[in-house]
Amino acid sequence: MEILRTIYAEDMEDIATGGAILGTGGGGDPYVGKLMAQQAIRKYGPVQLIDIDQLPDDALVVPVCMMGAPTVMTEKLPQGDELINAFRALEKLLGRKIDAVLCGEAGGVNSTTPFVVASMAGLPLVDGDGMGRAYPELQMVTFSMHGVSATPMVLCDDKGNSLVLETVSNGWTERLARAATVEMGGSALLAFYSMSGATAKKAIVRGTLTLCAALGQTLREAKAAHVDPVAAIVDKLEAKVIFHGRVKDIDRRTVGGFARGTARFEGVEEWKGHDFRLDFQNEFLMAERDGKVLVTTPDLITLVEAESGLPVTADSLRYGLRLIALALPANPQWLTPAGIELVGPRYFKYDVDYTPFFTD
Amino acid sequence: MIRIGIDVGGTNTDAVIMDGTTVIAGVKAGTTADVMTGVVNALQKVLAASGLDASAVDVVMIGTTHFTNAVVQRRDLAQTAAVRLGLPATASLPPMVDWPEDLKQTIGNHGYLAHGGNEFDGRIISPLDEAELLGIAADIKAKGINSIAITSVFSPVSSDFEKQAGEIFAKALPGAHITLSSEIGRIGLLERENAAIMNACLRDLSAHVIEAFRKAITETGIKGRFYLTQNDGTLMDAAFAEKFPVLTFASGPTNSMRGAAFLSGVADAIVVDIGGTTSDVGSLHKGFPRQATVAVEVGGVRTNFRMPDVFSIGLGGGSHVVETDKGITVGPTSVGYRIVTEALIFGGTTLTTSDVIVAAGRAELGDRSKVAHLTADFIARTQDKITSMLEDCVERSRLSPDPLPVIVVGGGSILVDGPIGGLEVIKPNHFAVANAVGAAIAQVSGEVDRVYSLAEIGRDEALNDAKQRATDAAVAAGALRETVAIVDVEDVPLAYLPGNATRVRVKAVGELHVG
Numbered sequence: 103m104e105i106l107r108t109i110y111a112e113d114m115e116d117i118a119t120g121g122a123i124l125g126t127g128g129g130g131d132p133y134v135g136k137l138m139a140q141q142a143i144r145k146y147g148p149v150q151l152i153d154i155d156q157l158p159d160d161a162l163v164v165p166v167c168m169m170g171a172p173t174v175m176t177e178k179l180p181q182g183d184e185l186i187n188a189f190r191a192l193e194k195l196l197g198r199k200i201d202a203v204l205c206g207e208a209g210g211v212n213s214t215t216p217f218v219v220a221s222m223a224g225l226p227l228v229d230g231d232g233m234g235r236a237y238p239e240l241q242m243v244t245f246s247m248h249g250v251s252a253t254p255m256v257l258c259d260d261k262g263n264s265l266v267l268e269t270v271s272n273g274w275t276e277r278l279a280r281a282a283t284v285e286m287g288g289s290a291l292l293a294f295y296s297m298s299g300a301t302a303k304k305a306i307v308r309g310t311l312t313l314c315a316a317l318g319q320t321l322r323e324a325k326a327a328h329v330d331p332v333a334a335i336v337d338k339l340e341a342k343v344i345f346h347g348r349v350k351d352i353d354r355r356t357v358g359g360f361a362r363g364t365a366r367f368e369g370v371e372e373w374k375g376h377d378f379r380l381d382f383q384n385e386f387l388m389a390e391r392d393g394k395v396l397v398t399t400p401d402l403i404t405l406v407e408a409e410s411g412l413p414v415t416a417d418s419l420r421y422g423l424r425l426i427a428l429a430l431p432a433n434p435q436w437l438t439p440a441g442i443e444l445v446g447p448r449y450f451k452y453d454v455d456y457t458p459f460f461t462d
Numbered sequence: 463m464i465r466i467g468i469d470v471g472g473t474n475t476d477a478v479i480m481d482g483t484t485v486i487a488g489v490k491a492g493t494t495a496d497v498m499t500g501v502v503n504a505l506q507k508v509l510a511a512s513g514l515d516a517s518a519v520d521v522v523m524i525g526t527t528h529f530t531n532a533v534v535q536r537r538d539l540a541q542t543a544a545v546r547l548g549l550p551a552t553a554s555l556p557p558m559v560d561w562p563e564d565l566k567q568t569i570g571n572h573g574y575l576a577h578g579g580n581e582f583d584g585r586i587i588s589p590l591d592e593a594e595l596l597g598i599a600a601d602i603k604a605k606g607i608n609s610i611a612i613t614s615v616f617s618p619v620s621s622d623f624e625k626q627a628g629e630i631f632a633k634a635l636p637g638a639h640i641t642l643s644s645e646i647g648r649i650g651l652l653e654r655e656n657a658a659i660m661n662a663c664l665r666d667l668s669a670h671v672i673e674a675f676r677k678a679i680t681e682t683g684i685k686g687r688f689y690l691t692q693n694d695g696t697l698m699d700a701a702f703a704e705k706f707p708v709l710t711f712a713s714g715p716t717n718s719m720r721g722a723a724f725l726s727g728v729a730d731a732i733v734v735d736i737g738g739t740t741s742d743v744g745s746l747h748k749g750f751p752r753q754a755t756v757a758v759e760v761g762g763v764r765t766n767f768r769m770p771d772v773f774s775i776g777l778g779g780g781s782h783v784v785e786t787d788k789g790i791t792v793g794p795t796s797v798g799y800r801i802v803t804e805a806l807i808f809g810g811t812t813l814t815t816s817d818v819i820v821a822a823g824r825a826e827l828g829d830r831s832k833v834a835h836l837t838a839d840f841i842a843r844t845q846d847k848i849t850s851m852l853e854d855c856v857e858r859s860r861l862s863p864d865p866l867p868v869i870v871v872g873g874g875s876i877l878v879d880g881p882i883g884g885l886e887v888i889k890p891n892h893f894a895v896a897n898a899v900g901a902a903i904a905q906v907s908g909e910v911d912r913v914y915s916l917a918e919i920g921r922d923e924a925l926n927d928a929k930q931r932a933t934d935a936a937v938a939a940g941a942l943r944e945t946v947a948i949v950d951v952e953d954v955p956l957a958y959l960p961g962n963a964t965r966v967r968v969k970a971v972g973e974l975h976v977g
Binding site for chain 2: 171173420
């Protein structure tokens with residue numbers, strides 16, 4: 103098998119930084135996941151990143167994820183064996199050996215969690231994920247559009263409890279797993295969406311882990327060379343700067359268990375005199391400039407600090423921060439009718455249709 | 463009210479004496495190895511300069527970088543046991559997991575995991591196990607460790623386990639210094655635990671340093687109370703500071719920026735504090751320093767303190783000036799406090815920025831004849847280099863194209879002459895002792911960071927409860943109740959959790975109660 107890249111403990115720094123950018127304001131801080139991956143790699147060895155085409159069609163591939171409230175994840179750290187236990191339990195349930203680990207969500211904390219399992223299990227990790235970004239719900243993966251079932255799924259907590267789910271739809275998996283996660287103390291770790299190599303070749307968003315690493319590297323090198331980090335990311339990502347401004351109001355409320363809200367910005371420098379509004383539901387989902395909808399999910403909207411280029415989450419938005427908003431094109435799979443139905447603005451109860459921003 | 467503000471830095475101990483809002487006198491003295499002698503010298507000097515008697519002084523406020531420097535330089539730190547309550551959760555990442563190896567070794571890397579901890583909603587992860595804690599206490603005793611940091615999962619929501627464990631350790635290890643994480647940090651286990659451990663390892667030093675301050679004040683004949691300034695520019699009393707030295711970590715830049723705002727009367731500006739070795743640049747918003755948004759590291763350790771967003775460059779009054787084939791370089795090396803013997807103008811042999819400024823005729827300092835050999839071209843090119851370094855860092859701290867003024871303070875302010883990058887420069891009176899002024903004008907604060915279930919009590923009631931707790935905390939810290947105002951309210955819904963679980967942070971600030 104051809105190895106794309108071997109990931110050592112120190113490489114996790116760049117991956118976590120890139121993962122936070124693809125987190126689009128949500129997804130949880132990758133810091134804790136990065137430390138766990140580094141511990142695992144130091145103890146069990148580096149992770150071999152492979153292209154999905156290296157796997158035979160009949161290979162068995164399993165994604166892993168952390169689920170729950172980002173704030174809980176920074177406070178109640180995992181026991182440490184939850185991910186590998188969920189992974190092993192699912193393997194036992196499926197009755198055959200798993201051949202490779204997959205990333206469920208390349209944005210936020212879950213850009214790092216698959217490295218923990220890949221290192222502990224000594225299995226290759228596929229370069230790709232099910233979102234190309236972060237989303238709040240478990241059924242919001244490209245796998246869903248290819249008929250892959252989230253179940254059988256194994257959910258493990260820090261106490262040693264585990265739960266096996268068999269459901270009628272991925273939407274039901276989300277509902278039941280969400281309730282279980284809350285009972286487990288607000289965070290849980292899971293293995294789900296088992297699929298064949300052939301399915302994975304169609305269903306995943308490719309190259310997103312190497313993209314995370316490249317983004318982190320770009321920021322690190324820009325800082326070392328004292329060049330504009332934001333310009334460096336824009337170059338790397340086909341991204342567009344959509345606003346530069348200062349937070350002038352943040353309105354947060356909890357709707358249906360999600361952190362919903364709106365942040366308003368007033369422009370500075372080249373955007374002086376303009377205003378900007380971001381709607382978020384854990385992740386940034388819709389951007390309006392001067393009262394006109396500009397970018398919506400599934401395209402990515404991310405906020406970075408002007409000076410450092412470091413990403414800023416919706417949770418840490420505060421009055422007066424001066425930030426740059428970037429738009430990044432979504433993976434084309436999300437732009438199909440099925441994709442828009444799953445993660446378009448209407449699913450999140452915004453009364454607008456998906457507005458294509460990148461039209462080349 | 464007569465108050466004295468003191469800033470104890472690595473090189474200088476500065477003091478100012480103020481009557482209400484008027485600065486009567488400001489002086490500089492050298493910091494001494496025992497701390498106390500330097501403070502006594504500064505106090506005596508400032509009293510003499512003011513013509514006031516020691517008995518007239520109502521209160522003394524001290525800002526110090528002593529504890530930050532101890533961590534950064536890995537010196538005078540005690541062996542410390544880090545006890546975490548949360549098993550079976552949290553075992554994946556033990557205490558000090560992300561610390562620099564040298565610092566971890568300096569304090570012994572004594573991490574212990576035990577049962578305890580709460581869930582986000584207050585449920586118990588596992589009950590406290592007294593026998594387990596007594597076993598840890600026995601091990602701590604056998605190792606001869608006297609400083610303990612206790613961190614329980616979600617202790618900002620419920621601190622009962624930390625308190626109970628603290629009592630068990632206090633009983634088993636009489637005289638041990640015990641730090642509870644819930645008393646100093648906010649939600650974010652590793653960052654709060656890091657702060658608790660750093661605090662615990664500074665407790666021996668803080669007992670020594672606070673005693674030195676106390677003795678210095680008594681020796682000078684001052685009867686008034688004394689306080690230390692903390693990260694956010696507010697005060698804590700000496701007994702509290704001795705227990706929580708970690709809360710002084712960012713007081714240096716905070717005091718110089720607040721002092722700059724006060725002395726200049728300008729509330730929105732960029733502040734450049736030029737010392738002997740470095741220049742710190744930050745921005746002022748409504749009289750307070752702009753806070754950093756990302757996690758701040760101290761000595762390589764991640765914390766979640768609120769600290770000013772300050773950018774430092776290696777440019778000061780003692781910076782080396784060297785001509786190379788690529789042109790003139792200034793800093794980052796410096797003669798530091800040895801400037802008084804090593805700079806050319808003071809009869810030394812090292813060319814510094816101060817020498818060039820004196821040669822240019824911009825300052826009266828030392829013996830100008832010692833720099834008469836510098837050519838006009840060399841002087842001009844060095845000044846251009848200094849100007850471009852200052853322009854660069856001021857530009858980085860600018861938040862808008864609006865023409866904000868630049869306030870220049872600190873002992874190295876002679877390096878600045880005229881506008882920086884087209885921005886007006888203000889050098890207020892007493893600019894050299896702005897830090898000490900910042901200490902003298904500090905206020906008292908109280909802070910609360912809790913998770914509320916809004917489904918049970920409603921948002922208004924939760925906010926009122928938090929405001930009340932913050933106000934009480936400020937009053938307990940010495941604020942005059944009628945002057946206490948809420949300065950910061952923040953509520954963040956905890957995603958994915960039912961019952962509208964919301965994290966509320968409130969900060970209250972008031973004037974110091976004297977009398």
